Amino acid sequence: MYIAQRGRLFRERADVRSTTPFGETVEILAPDRSTTRKAGPLTQGPRPGRTRRTGARHRLIEAAVELFDKKGYEATSVQEIVEAAGVTKGSFYHHFGSKDAILVVIHDTFIDHQLDVLDSISIRDRPMRDALAELIEEIVVGVETFQAYQRIFFEQHRFLTDENFEVVKSKRSEFERRVVRMIERGVERSEFKAVESPKVLAFGIIGMSAWTYHWYHKGSMTAREIGRFYARTILDGITHVPR
Numbered sequence: 001m002y003i004a005q006r007g008r009l010f011r012e013r014a015d016v017r018s019t020t021p022f023g024e025t026v027e028i029l030a031p032d033r034s035t036t037r038k039a040g041p042l043t044q045g046p047r048p049g050r051t052r053r054t055g056a057r058h059r060l061i062e063a064a065v066e067l068f069d070k071k072g073y074e075a076t077s078v079q080e081i082v083e084a085a086g087v088t089k090g091s092f093y094h095h096f097g098s099k100d101a102i103l104v105v106i107h108d109t110f111i112d113h114q115l116d117v118l119d120s121i122s123i124r125d126r127p128m129r130d131a132l133a134e135l136i137e138e139i140v141v142g143v144e145t146f147q148a149y150q151r152i153f154f155e156q157h158r159f160l161t162d163e164n165f166e167v168v169k170s171k172r173s174e175f176e177r178r179v180v181r182m183i184e185r186g187v188e189r190s191e192f193k194a195v196e197s198p199k200v201l202a203f204g205i206i207g208m209s210a211w212t213y214h215w216y217h218k219g220s221m222t223a224r225e226i227g228r229f230y231a232r233t234i235l236d237g238i239t240h241v242p243r
Helices: 002-016 051-071 078-085 089-095 100-120 128-159 162-188 198-214 223-238
Strands: none
Touching (some): 051 078, 078 089, 100 128, 128 198, 128 223
């Protein structure tokens, strides 16, 4: 009954926040890394010096990823996770306040990677086309590493509590804001055409790149080649060509 209620709440929330690929409406604000990157109370790691417990935490996450991906979040019990990880329930609750806290960690694993990619891209002294192309490429390349994490989160995030949903939303909103700002700067510098909505364009880029998790498998094109193909296709359409 609780899960059914959460499902209805999530669908109502998604109807309201239907602007973004994640079903959210966000304001275009400067990123505040002091708050948006701060871990929530259920996602903080163990204190320094607890190397043995750090190993247990890692095993718990790995076990949860494997089980959630195979059986689904709802069908996986905490007992199954601790048995697969070879630890006790006490160890589980030392590191995680609840089962859905692991969903937050699963999400943070790949969204933090994407935010780190943004951090590593110097956009002040390089063309916006190059910066945005690198971002698109690296988002797709990240699928190769985090495909199971992304599949679990995007298909099962409806089980998050409201509190943990807000933790997740803050990081997703930060990432979306910063991609919007990259497009706006490209337009301001006359590198990109004047587009009707940088926000909608950003959501389209993020959605197309992120959705790769759903179908990607190693084949005739590598993840990097797919990312470069996406980047060329998008950027050739928006790059301003002086007459």
